Amino acid sequence: MYKSIIILVITLLSISVKAQKLNDTILMIDNKAISYAEFERIYNKNKVNSDNDTMSLSEYMKLFVDFKLKVIEAEDLGLDTTESFIKEINGYKVQLEKPYFTDKKTDSALIVEAYEHLKWILKGSHILILCEKDALPKDTLKAYNKILEIRKKVLNGEDFSILAKKYSEDPSAKSNGGYLGYFTAFDMVYPFEEAAYKTEIGGISKITRTRFGYHIIKIDDKIKNRGQIKVAHIMLTVPKGSSVEKENEAFKKINNIYDSIQNGVDFADMVKKYSDDGNTRNSGGELSYFGFTTRNIIRDFVDAAFKLQNVGDVSKPVKTSYGYHIIKLLKVKPIGTFEEEKAIIKNKISKDERARRATEIVLNRLKKEYKLKIYKNALNQFYTDVDTSLYIGKWSSDRLLKSNTRLFTFADSMIYTQKDFAKVISNDKKRRQEKPLQVLIDYEFNRYVNRKITDFEKSRLKIKYPEYKYLLQEYHDGILLFTLMDDKVWSKAIKDSVGLEKFYNEHKNKYMWGERVEATTYIYNNKDYEPKIKKLAIKTAKKGLDLNDVKEDFINKTITKDSLFTLEIIKQKYSKGDNNIIDALEWKQGVIYSNDKDNDCKLIYINGVVAPEPKLLEEAKGLITADYQNYLEKQWMQELHSKHKIIINDKLLNTIEK
Secondary structure, three states: HHHHHHHHHHHHHHHHHHHHHHHHHEEEEEOEEEHHHHHHHHHHHHHHOOOOOOOOHHHHHHHHHHHHHHHHHHOOHHHHHHHHHHHHHHHHHHHHHHHHHOOOHHHHHHHHHHHHHHHHEEEEEEEEEOOOOOOOOHHHHHHHHHHHHHHHHOOOOHHHHHHHHHHHHOOHHHOOEEEEEEOOOOHHHHHHHHHHOOOOOOOEEEEEEEOOOOOOOOOOOEEEOOOOEEEEEEEEEEEOOOOOOHHHHHHHHHOOOOOOOOOOHHHHHHHHHHHOOOOOHHHHHHHEEOOOOOOOOHHHHHHHHHHHOOOOOOOOOOEEEEEEEEEEEEEEEEEOOOOHHHHHHHHHOOOOOHHHHHHHHHHHHHHHOOOEEEEEHHHHHHHHHHOOOHHHHOOHHHHHHOOOOEEEEEOOEEEEHHHHHHHHHHOOOOOOOOOHHHHHHHHHHHHHHHHHHHHHHHHHHHHHHHHHHHHHHHHHHHHHHHHHHHHHHHHHHOOOOOHHHHHHHHHHHEOOOOOEEEEEEEEOHHHHHHHHHHHHHHHHHHOEEEHHHHHHHHHHOOOOOOOOOOOEEEEEEEEOOOOOOHHHHOOOOOEEEEHHHOEEEEEEEEEEEEOOOHHHHHHHOOOOOOHHHHHHHHHHHHHHHHHEEEEEEEEHOOOOOO
């Protein structure tokens, strides 16, 4: 017992010491204190992401000091108050806040559930009783009782299709008996999808509420989802109302085409010769990928295409409302693994109403955490004071707009009155949907409460979640650093042509060419003229003639009758490795090389070796500009160091684990 107490005391002391150390100041720049925790976090993060494990703690600290000096300078210059900075940091802030308002467990479960649903395709029907999402309780109860009675009839054996035609408030049910066809994940609104996938084949779902109303669903079949397929087709159109003769003619022709394909005639050739589909005729009849539940392709065609099992299989002629088709399976793209599909599913969920579930869980947790209290009597006064002028954005109430009566409170100190809420709905001049006023007030009130709790939580994220605080600080500092470095170093080096040239002249011996060779290349299209071109090369080199004049004179005087002759002359300096042919030649004045590979006649004349010399500014501008930027940054950092007082807590620094 005594030993356990000693261990507990030591543990608590070590935790206390560690917590104290994290809050201790490791660096002071003027009167700005930087904590041990901030430096340790950046040090460890850089250590993980860096290939350089040899850098010492003091070297890391030097880089950190330089970084902080730049950020402080940017703040001193007011760069964190500019419109562009505020817009950019707010954009990052929105992205960083999102994960804190989504329940991670729910989010993950929804992704897994959607993937499992995607593996299967359902065939079903439904009966719908309309009921608005925000209907009054009496109207909601009326709709619910109606669907409840219909469900009892179905369970007692009455025909689902007949009941759908008689009772369903889905307009299409009158003709299709509530038949929906095939669907998979994301094809239906989420509550409907969820209920459908929980229902066995031949079964009837529980009563399900969606934004449209109440549903019962009958599941007729469940098949494995093969993913998407790509097919090609040959189509012979048979317009609606065609004569029997026209129909028979098309039928005979499509069967002859099918027989030819079976006997080995190329499918693509038959497409080009016979298909009436002008959009695909020149591409072998290829269509875009589609799935079994795709809605914009006629059902008969989809069914026939998905009966093909192996790539290369060709269907027998298929009749649709367009005419006759022969379909060939080209490719199958099955559903990927969970990891492959995860990002796509997550993106779809973010645009789907199921995403609200993960958000609502967080909101409900926050309401409980901050002890939200709603004063119902104060809210009831809005039901009596608000009139239909709210629909057109013209409502106002002197009494409520002056009332300090509490409407709701949370987190002890957050108090909102009737006046606060009245201002919000009276100042919002938008037109609203004409639904029952009590429903509309409840909707606006819930939005207002949720917004206030969300805003409050956002204001506390830095306190509650250190990771959020540090990430936001990183974005803040990073944006400032980029802006300031661009102004003081990067763009300045590019724009400052005088300074760049001065820097080059002072350091030009750093940018040297090695030994090079100067060669003149003659490119021509007729081998018969090579002897004359050799003489021309030797003469040009000896007399140092202008190449443009040489070319023009040679063509005008020597090539008098050959109008197809072309000549190109290029003089250039080469380093080792620039050109394989030049590398292989002896670097000696007067050496001549010629070839006529690929009808491209080429003669190279070596003019001589060029001794090492400084590169011109334009020849090494990229490297010189980079060095000039480094020079400017070094000069600037010296100024910043002399401008600020810097104190490093070396004792604390050395306690960081290496």
